[in-house]
Amino acid sequence: xxxxxxxxxxxxxxxxxxxxIESGLLDLTRSLDDRDRIDAVFRGLxxxxxxxxxxxxxxxxxxxHHCETAFDRVRKGDVPATHELVSAVLSAQDHMRALLExxxxxxxxxxxxxxxxxxxxxxxxxxxxxAAVAAAPVAEAAGGxxxxxxxxxxxxxxxxxxxxxxxxxxxxxDLGECRxxxxxxxxxxxxxxxxxxxxxxWDVTLKTERPRADIEDVFIFVMDDMELEITEVAxxxxxxxxxxxxxxxxxxxxxxxRDAPAVQAAxxxxxxxxxxxxxxxxxxxxxxxxxxGELVIAQSRLTQLAGTATDLGLRSVSEEIExxxxxxxxxxMVLRMMPVASLFSRFRRLVHDLSRETGKEIELITExxxxxxxxxxxxxxxxxxxxxxxxSIDHGLEKPEERIAAGKGAKGRVILSAHQTGGEVIITIKDxxxxxxxxxxxxxxxxxxxxxxxxxxSDQDLLQLIFQPGFSTAQAVTNLSGRGVGMDVVKKxxxxxxxxxxxxxxxxxxxxxxxxxxxxLAIIEGLLVRVGQGCYVIPLSAVEECLELSLEDDLRSRGRxxxxxxxSLVPFLRLRELFRTGTPPDPYQKVVVISxxxxxxxxxxDQIIGDHQTVIKSMSKLHHDVDTFSGATILGDGSVALILxxxxxxxxxxxxxxxxxxxx
Amino acid sequence: xxxxxRKRDYDAIWGAEEDLSVLTFNLxxxxxxxxxxxxxxxxxxxxxxxxxxxxPFVSSVINFRGKVIPLADIRLAFGMDATETxxxxxxxxxELDLGDEPTLIGIRTDKVNEVTxxxxxxxxxxxxxxxxxxxxxxxxxxxxxxxxxxxxxLHAIFSSQKERPAQAPT
Numbered sequence: 001x002x003x004x005x006x007x008x009x010x011x012x013x014x015x016x017x018x019x020x021i022e023s024g025l026l027d028l029t030r031s032l033d034d035r036d037r038i039d040a041v042f043r044g045l046x047x048x049x050x051x052x053x054x055x056x057x058x059x060x061x062x063x064x065h066h067c068e069t070a071f072d073r074v075r076k077g078d079v080p081a082t083h084e085l086v087s088a089v090l091s092a093q094d095h096m097r098a099l100l101e102x103x104x105x106x107x108x109x110x111x112x113x114x115x116x117x118x119x120x121x122x123x124x125x126x127x128x129x130x131a132a133v134a135a136a137p138v139a140e141a142a143g144g145x146x147x148x149x150x151x152x153x154x155x156x157x158x159x160x161x162x163x164x165x166x167x168x169x170x171x172x173x174d175l176g177e178c179r180x181x182x183x184x185x186x187x188x189x190x191x192x193x194x195x196x197x198x199x200x201x202w203d204v205t206l207k208t209e210r211p212r213a214d215i216e217d218v219f220i221f222v223m224d225d226m227e228l229e230i231t232e233v234a235x236x237x238x239x240x241x242x243x244x245x246x247x248x249x250x251x252x253x254x255x256x257x258r259d260a261p262a263v264q265a266a267x268x269x270x271x272x273x274x275x276x277x278x279x280x281x282x283x284x285x286x287x288x289x290x291x292x293g294e295l296v297i298a299q300s301r302l303t304q305l306a307g308t309a310t311d312l313g314l315r316s317v318s319e320e321i322e323x324x325x326x327x328x329x330x331x332x333m334v335l336r337m338m339p340v341a342s343l344f345s346r347f348r349r350l351v352h353d354l355s356r357e358t359g360k361e362i363e364l365i366t367e368x369x370x371x372x373x374x375x376x377x378x379x380x381x382x383x384x385x386x387x388x389x390x391x392s393i394d395h396g397l398e399k400p401e402e403r404i405a406a407g408k409g410a411k412g413r414v415i416l417s418a419h420q421t422g423g424e425v426i427i428t429i430k431d432x433x434x435x436x437x438x439x440x441x442x443x444x445x446x447x448x449x450x451x452x453x454x455x456x457x458s459d460q461d462l463l464q465l466i467f468q469p470g471f472s473t474a475q476a477v478t479n480l481s482g483r484g485v486g487m488d489v490v491k492k493x494x495x496x497x498x499x500x501x502x503x504x505x506x507x508x509x510x511x512x513x514x515x516x517x518x519x520x521l522a523i524i525e526g527l528l529v530r531v532g533q534g535c536y537v538i539p540l541s542a543v544e545e546c547l548e549l550s551l552e553d554d555l556r557s558r559g560r561x562x563x564x565x566x567x568s569l570v571p572f573l574r575l576r577e578l579f580r581t582g583t584p585p586d587p588y589q590k591v592v593v594i595s596x597x598x599x600x601x602x603x604x605x606d607q608i609i610g611d612h613q614t615v616i617k618s619m620s621k622l623h624h625d626v627d628t629f630s631g632a633t634i635l636g637d638g639s640v641a642l643i644l645x646x647x648x649x650x651x652x653x654x655x656x657x658x659x660x661x662x663x664x
Numbered sequence: 665x666x667x668x669x670r671k672r673d674y675d676a677i678w679g680a681e682e683d684l685s686v687l688t689f690n691l692x693x694x695x696x697x698x699x700x701x702x703x704x705x706x707x708x709x710x711x712x713x714x715x716x717x718x719x720p721f722v723s724s725v726i727n728f729r730g731k732v733i734p735l736a737d738i739r740l741a742f743g744m745d746a747t748e749t750x751x752x753x754x755x756x757x758x759e760l761d762l763g764d765e766p767t768l769i770g771i772r773t774d775k776v777n778e779v780t781x782x783x784x785x786x787x788x789x790x791x792x793x794x795x796x797x798x799x800x801x802x803x804x805x806x807x808x809x810x811x812x813x814x815x816x817x818l819h820a821i822f823s824s825q826k827e828r829p830a831q832a833p834t
Contacts, residue, residue: 294730534714579716617732619715621762622722622769622822626715632725632732640713640727 010055012279014100017048019345021093025086026348032081039220041089042071048096060099063111067092070122076213079122087356088114088121090349145176145207147233148215153183153201155225160196163222169202171218176208205233282375285336292325292332293615297634299325300613304637326613333519336376340418340427341369343378347389347416354393361400361410362393367417373425377497377517381427384490388429388513389414391487396433396511406508408432424499424541425519430512436505441465463503467491498630500647526633526643528612529592529605532581535641537614537633538603542594542646546608549589563591563602572602573649578628594646601650616643627651674789674804684782688813689756689773692744695813697806698758700779702818704768707755726770728757735770741821742797747774760818769822782806782813 021044028037045068053061067089073079092114099107150172154165172178186199193199206215212230219228299321306318344366351364397403397412404410415430438459445451445465457465467487494501499517518524518541526537527546549572553563562569572591576583586606593602614633619626630645678684686697687706705728712724712735721741722734735755739746752775759766783806790802803817 297730534716581716619725619732620734620767620769621765622734622736622767623715623718623725626718628717629715632713634727634730634732638727639711640725640732642713642715642725 007055010051010057011100014048014052014057014060015097017044018093018097018100020044021048022090022349023345025090025093026352028081028086029083029352032083032086035075038071038075038081042068042075043220045071052100057100057103059103059107059111060096063092063099063107063115064096066115066118067096070118073122082121084121085118088118090352092118145209148204148206148208148212149229149231149233150204150206150215151201151227151229152204152219153227154198154222156197156199158198158222158225165198165200165202168218168222169204172204172206172215175210175214175218176206178207179205201227285375289332289336292329295325296329296613296615300635301637333374334372336374337372338375338378339370339372340378340425341366343373343382343385344369344416344418346382347385350386350389351393351414354390358393359399360393360397360412362397362412362414365413365415367415368419371418371420371425373418373517374519377425380493380497381515381517384493384515385416385427385429387487387490389416392429392431392433392511392513396431396435398434402434406434420519424516426514426516428512428514430510432510435507435509436463436466436503436511437507438462460503463505464501466503467501495647524614524616524643526612526614527592528609528635528641529590529603530607530609531575531579531605532583534579534581535609535635535639536575536605537612537641537643538592538594539630539643539646540611544593544595544600546590546592549591549604554589565593565600565602568600570600570602572604574604576604576606578649594650599650603644603649614643674787678784678787678804682784684784684787684815685779686782686813686815687756687779688777689754690775690777691739691742691773692747694744695777695811696738696773697780697782697813697815698756698771698818699815702758702760704757704759706776707757707770709749709753709755726755728768728770731768733757733768733770735772736822737772738816738821739772741801741816750774752776758818760822762822767822782808782815787815 021041024037024041024044028034028041031037045064049061049064049068052058052064070079070085070089074081074085079085095107095110095114098105098110152168154163158165169178169180172180181203183201183203184199186201187193188199208215212232215230216228219226302318303322306315309315347366348364351362354360355362392414393412397414398406400410403412413432415428417430418425418427420426441462442451442457442465445468446453450465450468451457467490491501494515494517497517499515502514502516503511504514505511525540527540527543529536529538547565549563561572561574563572564570570593574585576585589604589606590608591602591604592608593600595601612633612635616631617633618631619629623629627648628645629642630648631643632640633643635641684697685700687700687703688695688697690696707728710726710728712726714724715722718724720737722736724735725732726735737746754773754776755770756773756776757768757770759768761767786808787804787806789804790799792799795802800820801817803815806813806815
């Protein structure tokens with residue numbers, strides 16, 4: 001295994017920092033004078049600048065420096081935080097991404113333009129002062145010397161995080177006359193001393209004209225973890241006894257300082273968090289998933305063998321392995337799970353930008369961000385979700401004046417939420433806009449030949465038309481809806497994830513699009529059935545119940561294929577006929593009742609073999625035209641069983657049903 | 665198919681090479697050759713799983729080392745009749761790029777002969793007339809001894825099967 005390239009590690013970290021900065025900025029747009037946020041953004045920028053310079057991203061460091069300077073002034077209360085400034089830094093931050101990706105590219109013109117915008121945002125229009133100059137020390141009118149007593153101790157591991165206590169002391173010295181006393185009481189014996197640990201605490205007497213906030217600023221990067229106590233001792237104290245300004249600090253610290261990594265200004269809270277996580281390339285996880293999948297198959301073969309064997313020892317080992325591999329599989333599943341927060345977070349920026357572009361006021365609310373979904377699902381859902389959210393904003397939400405006229409608040413609302421039910425995750429995009437105009441959808445579908453004029457459609461079917469390929473809302477195409485991802489692609493992506501889309505919409509009140517996605521893509525619980533000679537797997541999540549097809553129903557259903565199930569009629573499909581097995585039916589056929597959304601359908605099979613844990617293998621492209629199956633799996637004996645695609649099967653069955661009915 | 669396209673397919677398989685390393689096998693009495701480089705493995709017959717609703721050309725799938733791969737009968741692409749399996753019947757597993765995705769495909773053969781080298785000088789593009797088979801399914805014909813060895817254009821065969829809806833050649 002090779003060591004990770006430090007540059008690429010930096011890139012990953014910088015990308016995370018940029019994300020933090022972005023989310024901080026977006027938070028700021030909501031409450032402009034939130035000091036914590038301003039500080040957080042400033043710290044992020046500062047860290048980015050520092051580590052950028054360290055890894056040779058000089059252009060990035062230089063550019064970031066200006067943004068940092070601007071924020072420094074905001075932080076000091078020198079200039080107010082404004083929406084213009086936040087926007088300027090947001091676009092600057094996009095530029096930083098570019099600088100990060102192509103450090104050697106030609107970015108000068110862009111940098112200059114952005115910095116110009118930044119200066120204008122900071123200084124108000126018409127005073128293009130270079131930001132570097134603008135960072136001139138803030139004149140403090142307070143005047144008069146105060147004496148402060150500052151006691152602080154750093155966390156033991158502070159140096160490992162890049163904090164240099166000497167730097168802090170130096171900064172304090174810059175503020176005014178200092179008397180620093182180191183408390184070495186906690187320093188252990190030399191033999192027990194770990195040179196990188198800090199055991200010293202400091203007691204500083206500082207005389208300065210600066211206000212308390214400036215002293216606190218010295219500790220801004222370590223504040224969260226350290227113990228700090230600042231007390232004002234006396235005002236206008238006469239020049240005190242001059243003890244040496246620097247008390248010799250325990251030698252160990254000086255030695256340690258040389259050893260300490262030269263990382264400047266680490267982001268404390270972030271580092272503490274990342275220490276608990278391990279970064280693993282996704283493909284390694286996938287590889288492992290494959291292995292676990294194979295193991296589950298091998299294990300089910302073993303179980304089958306052991307079931308027929310009389311050897312008790314073999315049986316107990318087989319049971320043990322079944323339990324272990326089940327646990328391993330479950331752990332593996334959890335490893336691949338990520339909270340949807342990572343998916344949702346990118347929408348804040350999108351909504352912010354769209355809000356500016358469209359002139360609509362939009363509030364984005366996210367719910368259930370801690371819901372966890374398979375990483376693949378998150379990756380693949382990103383684009384469709386972007387499209388759906390854009391759609392909601394572009395087509396759904398009205399302009400403020402229209403909203404007010406309709407008696408709603410001026411601010412449009414988009415709610416992104418996720419929650420888990422059973423083996424599915426439901427992600428909904430809800431807006432309180434004007435809703436889907438059914439007449440227009442119908443008119444367009446008729447005009448583009450998707451449906452026959454005057455065709456009768458259920459409301460859901462009508463709404464689903466917007467996912468039809470070729471259903472272009474040309475009338476409403478704007479630069480927002482031009483990402484090349486049509487709604488049909490959204491539907492395809494969701495279906496490829498074995499999910500479904502439901503839409504509900506009330507005119508004038510808004511629309512809800514719900515994506516139902518299975519939690520995991522790799523393994524499903526299935527019901528193994530036999531039809532003719534072949535074995536098939538029905539996803540257990542779709543199965544409602546199994547019953548015997550009575551002779552009576554069987555015979556009567558020559559005319560109409562319905563069984564009555566607790567007073568409701570359920571249509572059924574004979575899989576033997578659908579698959580053209582050409583075998584005579586078993587004497588006692590079974591019906592497996594499955595449900596797809598609102599529809600219940602019975603599938604007539606020859607035999608129900610049992611519960612089967614299934615590793616899904618996708619079918620090759622050569623079989624993509626076969627809709628009846630969503631994949632395949634390998635059975636205990638090494639043979640292949642096909643997994644029924646419930647949604648398509650029901651559609652196929654209904655077609656057959658319609659034909660039968662049409663034939664009389 | 666135009667002359668230009670046939671020329672391109674012909675060039676695609678030979679390139680600048682003077683020799684082509686191939687695996688030869690028999691189908692309905694004809695000798696076929698596929699580039700040895702795409703061949704992954706030669707298997708004895710395996711239990712097959714029929715895929716209801718699929719095209720006869722790829723009517724079933726097999727378990728190839730834990731992967732589910734389609735089993736194709738290229739006889740049907742050439743309008744030949746399917747024959748009974750014999751003791752010599754084998755499955756040749758090849759890997760093809762279909763739409764930028766490497767895909768493993770099993771091909772039924774009556775008998776696998778040998779890995780051999782075909783010289784370019786003995787080869788010629790398929791004639792545009794006078795053939796029973798679709799010319800675009802053939803990369804070239806190579807004369808050897810008294811017979812022609814057919815080098816099928818697997819890309820053309822499998823790509824067209826991928827896109828075109830079922831068209832049962834009987």
